[in-house]
Amino acid sequence: MFVDVLLVCLIFRILNVTVCQDIDNYEKLYNDLFNNQYNPDLKPVSNGTKNMTITIAFFNLGLNHFDEVNGILSVSGGLEISWFDNSLKWNPKDYNGISEMLVSKSVVWLPQVTLMTDAQQLQPFGANCLLKILIRHDGFIYWTPADIINSKCAANIRKFPYDEQECSILFMAWDITWKTHLQPASIPYNDFYEKKHPDWNTKSVISRQGKVVGNTYEFVFKIKREPLYYNILVFLPVALLSLLNPLVFLLPHECGERLGYGITILLSFVIFLTLASDKIPATSNPISFLIIFIIMVFVASAVITLLNIINVYLFYKSDYELKGFFKHIYIIFKKRRKNQVFPVEKYTVNYKNIAIGLDRFCFVLSYIAMLSFITVYFIVLQY
Incomplete structure (x- = not known):
């Protein structure tokens, strides 16, 4: 009996030491990355004349409502935004194999990806999102802000109630220097978690470059009304x-x-x-x-x-x-x-x-x- 109790205490001691070591390694990594003259207000490019490439993908959680009278499409969804920051790279061997870390968005430079078709307030997408940011050891950063998107969409009701609507959700890299470009991810659209709407069927979602090539990217929703x-x-x-x-x-x-x-x-x-x-x-x-x-x-x-x-x-x-x-x-x-x-x-x-x-x-x-x-x-x- 005494031996069993001693064995349990030894296991807990080992686990406690391991957890404390991991916490120490994360703290050391965090301090090395962000206390070494890192400024979240500066764009992470080695040369100010170079372009910054932002990769985006849209994930759709479902159509909430289409207000054809006021011309507003409401969709629950978000963006998977990724970019490269050369100053946030490290060698996992130096930190006990840590290859990625979650941090608050306030300590990292964020791209100003703005929903240009917002029907309420024009602001960077995810401005009120509290989700943390994932940083990988190779310098790639991933952020997945989600929100209820209320996008302007003029309705064509000529064939009501057999009408089909085409609504564009347009995102723009808001940069006064025009040197921040948007490009689609390998899978630019994901509807795996989409919930069906009782009055509207989502026929397709097309992702394509906007009219301002490079700085804009849009996702075009084609929806069809249930006329019954x-x-x-x-x-x-x-x-x-x-x-x-x-x-x-x-x-x-x-x-x-x-x-x-x-x-x-x-x-x-x-x-x-x-x-x-x-x-x-x-x-x-x-x-x-x-x-x-x-x-x-x-x-x-x-x-x-x-x-x-x-x-x-x-x-x-x-x-x-x-x-x-x-x-x-x-x-x-x-x-x-x-x-x-x-x-x-x-x-x-x-x-x-x-x-x-x-x-x-x-x-x-x-x-x-x-x-x-x-x-x-x-x-x-x-x-």
Whole structure:
């Protein structure tokens, strides 16, 4: 028993000595690197005329939200930034095999990589990030600041809700001397930790040089909206109402709900137009095809309501008999059996006959119009 206790104490003693030696080696390495006239305000280049190369890679943690009304893309993600600092090199053999070390970002020179498409505040990316910096013995430094990126992105809602958006997240090496260049890493984009969004699908992310070659680099997000919600909530009710609207001409004139039926459907289109317009930007170019479709069926519904009022007025007008030209026009369009002969002089035509005939004509015409609007809407979405 005594031997076991002695053995345990000996093991703890050895571990304690090893840990203390490692701490001493890290402290010695830290002091040698940063207490030997190292200045974090100076760019780590041996010659002030040389260019500084910064390698960046973007890792995407997921799309948070796309505000198409205000034109803001919100993405959780960050950059893996690396560069070379010749003054922060050491031989691992001199420090008990230590090949890398984590330090605070305040003691090391940092590149001013700025998000140029920031929708809130223009500042160096990761300015508020508290993550430490990794320094390797060969002088290469790695920093992975992460944040919620709110980038400006103008929405193209022409095909809403079947729209696809292309948003660019542009980074720039903010250097007044224009001698700090950005270049992509071997794997410039990583979506391994990306979380799927319920309303948007990320089709692709393209990394490429910005317009200012060397100093800028951008990551272009191509996202596609899931249209099911808007199809069920907006398009399907509008399409059904547009097909129900012409049925007003089949209701009997004696039915007191004939005018109320048409006006109710007309007001329903206004509600769906308001619902759709709240979800898209208030812009004149481009205008959403869905908004145009709702406006067209709304105008058609207004015309149907007007014709319905005229027909009701004609139906209850006095039994004044029409003669001459109007009588002949009505008889021509009146359906008769084949080879049936009927004396024109004995045929009586009044306003009630006109109203009934107009009901049939308007019913067919309005159905053709509504079906045409729906067909054209689906055709234009293909282009």
